[in-house]
Amino acid sequence: xxxxxxxxxxxxxxxxxxxxxxxxxxxxxxxxxxxxxxxxxxxxxxxxxxxxxxxxxxxxxxxxxxxxxxxxxxxxxxxxxxxxxxxxx
Amino acid sequence: xxxxxxxxxxxxxxxxxxxxxxxxxxxxxxxxxxxxxxxxxxxxxxxxxxxxxxxxxxxxxxxxxxxxxxxxxxxxxxxxxxxxxxxxxxxxxxxxxxxxxxxxxxxxxxxxxxxxxxxxxxxxxxxxxxxxxxxxxxxxxxxxxxxxxxxxxxxxxxxxxxxxxxxxxxxxxxxxxxxxxxxxxxxxxxxxxxxxxxxxxxxxxxxxxxxxxxxxxxxxxxxxxxxxxxxxxxxxxxxxxxxxxxxxxxxxxxxxxxxxxxxxxxxxxxxxxxxxxxxxxxxxxxxxxxxxxxxxxxxxxxxxxxxxxxxxxxxxxxxxxxxxxxxxxxxxxxxxxxxxxxxxxxxxxxxxxxxxxxxxxxxxxxxxxxxxxxxxxxxxxxxxxxxxxxxxxxxxxxxxxxxxxxxxxxxxxxxxxx
Numbered sequence: 413x414x415x416x417x418x419x420x421x422x423x424x425x426x427x428x429x430x431x432x433x434x435x436x437x438x439x440x441x442x443x444x445x446x447x448x449x450x451x452x453x454x455x456x457x458x459x460x461x462x463x464x465x466x467x468x469x470x471x472x473x474x475x476x477x478x479x480x481x482x483x484x485x486x487x488x489x490x491x492x493x494x495x496x497x498x499x500x501x
Numbered sequence: 502x503x504x505x506x507x508x509x510x511x512x513x514x515x516x517x518x519x520x521x522x523x524x525x526x527x528x529x530x531x532x533x534x535x536x537x538x539x540x541x542x543x544x545x546x547x548x549x550x551x552x553x554x555x556x557x558x559x560x561x562x563x564x565x566x567x568x569x570x571x572x573x574x575x576x577x578x579x580x581x582x583x584x585x586x587x588x589x590x591x592x593x594x595x596x597x598x599x600x601x602x603x604x605x606x607x608x609x610x611x612x613x614x615x616x617x618x619x620x621x622x623x624x625x626x627x628x629x630x631x632x633x634x635x636x637x638x639x640x641x642x643x644x645x646x647x648x649x650x651x652x653x654x655x656x657x658x659x660x661x662x663x664x665x666x667x668x669x670x671x672x673x674x675x676x677x678x679x680x681x682x683x684x685x686x687x688x689x690x691x692x693x694x695x696x697x698x699x700x701x702x703x704x705x706x707x708x709x710x711x712x713x714x715x716x717x718x719x720x721x722x723x724x725x726x727x728x729x730x731x732x733x734x735x736x737x738x739x740x741x742x743x744x745x746x747x748x749x750x751x752x753x754x755x756x757x758x759x760x761x762x763x764x765x766x767x768x769x770x771x772x773x774x775x776x777x778x779x780x781x782x783x784x785x786x787x788x789x790x791x792x793x794x795x796x797x798x799x800x801x802x803x804x805x806x807x808x809x810x811x812x813x814x815x816x817x818x819x820x821x822x823x824x825x826x827x828x829x830x831x832x833x834x835x836x837x838x839x840x841x842x843x844x845x846x847x848x849x850x851x852x853x854x855x856x857x858x859x860x861x862x863x864x865x866x867x868x869x870x871x872x873x874x875x876x877x878x879x880x881x882x883x884x885x886x887x888x889x890x891x892x893x894x895x896x897x898x899x900x901x902x903x904x905x906x907x908x909x910x911x912x913x914x915x916x917x918x919x
Contacts (some may be wrong), residue, residue: 413812427812431802431917433756448902455914456754456845456901460743462805485757486805 414488419495420475432468434458435480436500462486466500502698505609524690525697530704533730534562536884537722539709539745540737541565543574543685543870544862546692547877548735548884549701555878556885559700562731564724566708566741570689573739576839577870578762578784578796580775582619582680583644586635589895589907590848591642596892597875598644598679604874610691612683613789619680619775620654622661622824624669628779632675639677647676658776661825669780669823680775682786688873711748712859719858735860735884740805740840742863749856754845754901755864756916759800761809761817761838765831767791776824783820785828792834795821799841801917809838841866843916846900848907851880851893860884861898866916 414426440446440454465485470478480494494500503509503522513521536552538545541563552558563569581601583594604612623629629648636646650673655663661671697703704726711723712734721730738745740757767790775786783797797817800810814836822829844850844864849872851862862880865872879893889897895907912918 413810426810433915433917434803452754452902453752457752458743458754458756459747459752460756460803461747462744462757465803467803483802485803488804488806 414483414490416469416481416490417493418471418474418477419479419493420477421471424471424474428471428473429469430472432470432478434460435466435468460485464491468496502694524694525703528702528704530562530564530707530724530726530729531702532728533721534702535560535731536733536735537561537729537731538563538735538737539722540572540739540741541569541693541703541705542572542737542739543570543689543692543873544739544865544876544880545735545737546689546696546703547873548737548862548880550692550696550699551878551881552885553696553699553701555881558885561696561700562702562704562729563696564707564709564722564729565703565705568705569693569703570686573839573841573869574685574689574873576762576837577685578786578794579682579685579870580619580680580784580786581614581683581871582677582775583871584619584621584635584639584646584675584677584680585909586638587907587909588642590909591639591644593875593879593892593896594871595642595644596878597872600874600878601683604683604688604691608691608695610687610694612687612691614681614683616679616681617773617775617786618676618678619777620649620657620674620676621777622654622674622779623672624780625672629672632673636675645677645679647678649674649676658772658774660771660827661776662823667823669778674779676774682775685870692877709745709748714749714856714859717855717857719856731858733858733860733884735862735880737862737880739842739863739865739869742842749859751854753850753863753898755850756803756843756845757805758802758841758843758917759804759806759809759838760796760841760867761800761814761836762794762796763814763818763836764788764792764794764834765828766834768793768831771827778820778824781820783817783824785821785825793828793831797821799843799917800838805840807838807840809836841869845914845916846906846908847910847912847916849876849896850898851876851883851896852889852898853883853887854898
């Protein structure tokens with residue numbers, strides 16, 4: 413069982429959260445000319461590495477806020493959590 | 502190679518089984534091979550076997566970080582089926598079914614293929630309609646499919662919950678009678694033994710550290726046991742695909758996720774079909790030892806842990822108990838996990854890459870085991886001929902770019918949603 417520290421509510425069990433995938437993927441800016449490759453990278457291509465991984469979670473059964481979590485994909489250790497509008501440093 | 506038969510069994514019994522040949526050798530890696538296959542799982546071993554058997558390419562090495570058959574080929578729930586709706590998936594899988602039927606004879610190794618049939622349960626009228634459509638598509642592709650109503654399902658699996666007041670009543674199901682199970686370890690060992698006999702070097706405890714690529718061509722691979730040159734290299738590493746792709750500066754439409762399975766204590770024969778729950782993600786069969794073999798959802802977040810998390814297991818088994826209440830009386834014997842190469846449309850990739858001589862086999866999601874022979878056969882063809890076979894033409898890497906997705910379940914790019 414993961415324990416995730418929601419930046420709004422504090423430490424809660426994994427059961428309260430739902431997963432949202434890689435948090436470093438950025439949607440190409442609206443109104444700008446983008447290549448097929450840029451679009452591919454946004455929609456489909458993922459690094460999905462072993463080790464530290466920034467990802468989105470939603471505190472679905474809590475405050476319902478989206479948050480960013482830095483977790484190790486091999487050990488499940490959670491290093492850091494951020495509010496959705498905070499930049500990954 | 503000693504042929505396995507009743508005569509060799511009797512002969513070796515007379516010498517207390519002390520004179521059996523080793524099933525495969527433990528060679529030191531050579532400096533150069535015609536083809537190097539990375540990954541000694543089912544798909545890698547099958548690829549090497551078909552390279553030797555179908556294409557006469559025997560100067561081949563399989564490089565495996567751990568031991569052969571230690572990954573997903575030894576961690577799955579052994580289900581074999583071809584109940585797909587889309588042509589590309591259906592024809593590929595049905596080609597595989599033919600290879601499964603002949604496998605024990607071809608490999609001179611009893612893989613205990615048991616075509617006991619699979620039933621996908623339906624829990625609403627709408628689901629019955631979808632199954633009728635899928636069943637019709639299957640039959641058009643020459644695959645056996647039978648649509649069962651509630652009473653027909655009850656005849657076959659009376660232990661399922663047919664009471665009136667359940668949340669997901671059984672409306673019927675879609676059965677593929679020729680689907681079944683096989684002994685997964687035997688598949689890996691059978692392919693390994695034959696490949697070794699034809700001259701393939703199976704090199705275990707050998708980790709890939711990097712690749713030698715120059716001018717858009719692959720020249721070799723750097724490993725923990727030295728550099729190995731090869732003009733053609735095939736990647737067959739399932740959940741570790743992204744790790745190797747990073748070493749090649751490739752980003753793929755693949756995420757690595759954890760899938761759990763478990764077995765109960767062994768009980769007397771009760772279930773002679775593979776059954777899947779239609780209102781969630783749960784599948785079950787009974788092994789020859791009597792254990793109930795069960796599996797279901799991914800753990801739900803990117804993972805390389807190779808072991809699972811209890812909330813998911815609890816969720817999956819809740820579905821199982823809803824479908825077959827007697828399961829609640831059983832004790833759990835073992836649970837385990839494997840890391841899946843989840844592709845963004847749920848279908849695999851068997852293709853060439855932008856690097857000349859580098860071939861990719863990945864994205865098997867929930868269905869890698871059943872694809873073992875067909876994957877090996879088509880991947881061997883792709884490597885040997887340097888072009889894809891029509892059977893794996895739909896499994897191209899650039900389909901994500903061109904929009905020709907093979908989205909069998911219509912799930913989209915959230916691979917962790919089931």
